[in-house]
Amino acid sequence: MPTAVITGASQGLGRAMARALAGRGWSLIVDARHADQLTTAVTGLTAVTAIPGDVTDPAHRAAIGAAIGPAGRLDLLMNNASRLGPSPQPALRSYPLAELGHVYETDVLAPLALFQVLAGPLTAAGGTVVNVSSDAATDAYPGWGGYGSAKAALDQLTAILGAEEPGLRCYAFDPGDMRTAMHQHAFPGEDISDRPEPEVAAAALLRLLVQRPSSGRYRASDYPETEAGLPPAAPQAPAAPQTPAAPQTPAAPQSQHSPAVAR
Numbered sequence: 623m624p625t626a627v628i629t630g631a632s633q634g635l636g637r638a639m640a641r642a643l644a645g646r647g648w649s650l651i652v653d654a655r656h657a658d659q660l661t662t663a664v665t666g667l668t669a670v671t672a673i674p675g676d677v678t679d680p681a682h683r684a685a686i687g688a689a690i691g692p693a694g695r696l697d698l699l700m701n702n703a704s705r706l707g708p709s710p711q712p713a714l715r716s717y718p719l720a721e722l723g724h725v726y727e728t729d730v731l732a733p734l735a736l737f738q739v740l741a742g743p744l745t746a747a748g749g750t751v752v753n754v755s756s757d758a759a760t761d762a763y764p765g766w767g768g769y770g771s772a773k774a775a776l777d778q779l780t781a782i783l784g785a786e787e788p789g790l791r792c793y794a795f796d797p798g799d800m801r802t803a804m805h806q807h808a809f810p811g812e813d814i815s816d817r818p819e820p821e822v823a824a825a826a827l828l829r830l831l832v833q834r835p836s837s838g839r840y841r842a843s844d845y846p847e848t849e850a851g852l853p854p855a856a857p858q859a860p861a862a863p864q865t866p867a868a869p870q871t872p873a874a875p876q877s878q879h880s881p882a883v884a885r
């Protein structure tokens with residue numbers, strides 16, 4: 623039974639991915655800070671270990687590592703938990719530096735630290751690291767300097783991890799706009815009902831995991847739904863013959879929204 627660690631699995635993309643993988647027979651270790659919401663999110667799923675806690679807490683990360691054990695195997699680490707920062711987001715000239723530190727702790731340091739804890743089991747399985755990114759990592763949206771620069775750092779960290787760890791697949795995954803609590807936090811008071819549900823991005827990530835391209839940065843829009851629908855998410859499926867190192871699918875526009883409403 624393949625095993626995944628998913629951070630931030632109580633709602634949004636993390637919950638959608640947990641449900642998708644659990645439905646395909648994966649064993650899961652999941653977290654989020656609010657234990658009650660995490661418990662509710664995984665109710666009814668089998669083979670799920672919920673470990674409430676904050677990814678910035680070393681003791682919490684150690685507890686996740688202990689749940690796998692030093693001799694264990696881990697097929698997927700999905701660093702999904704994230705901190706946006708203030709809402710509304712301030713311009714850099716007035717960005718509170720203490721808060722910027724918290725954003726970097728959550729969005730940059732914690733994903734690397736969790737990888738360091740889990741590197742042994744990931745290597746044993748020839749596993750995959752998914753660090754969830756954003757188009758704010760690559761596009762200069764006014765007001766997105768804190769979160770965006772943190773995701774840019776996470777992207778580069780992921781790229782170098784991919785170069786240093788040839789036995790693993792290391793992906794920065796940009797899910798695109800999603801109708802979630804974080805997105806609403808980013809656009810306070812706005813109607814975000816036109817954004818896709820996170821299940822759309824989760825389905826794209828499943829397709830990426832099955833196709834298993836080279837380490838790199840991928841967008842959900844690189845893996846659109848096909849007529850064949852969703853494949854099973856096998857962790858070590860050999861690359862399909864038609865699978866190139868980079869997706870063949872023509873890159874769709876990253877967002878249906880103007881830059882003013884992308885994140």
Ligand SMILES: NC(=O)c1ccc[n+]([C@@H]2O[C@H](COP(=O)([O-])OP(=O)(O)OC[C@H]3O[C@@H](n4cnc5c(N)ncnc54)[C@H](OP(=O)(O)O)[C@@H]3O)[C@@H](O)[C@H]2O)c1
Nearest residue numbers: 630632633634635654655656676677703704799800802804
């Ligand atoms: N929504 C978008 O449009 C969008 C676009 C691009 C990229 N993204 C990225 O996609 C990922 C998922 O975002 P989302 O929109 O699905 O978020 P979300 O719905 O707000 O869910 C965030 C999850 O992370 C958990 N979390 C937050 N901080 C945590 C911490 N310090 N430790 C442990 N868990 C923590 C939350 O639970 P607790 O609050 O209980 O901890 C929750 O389960 C993030 O990396 C985000 O940057 C989102």
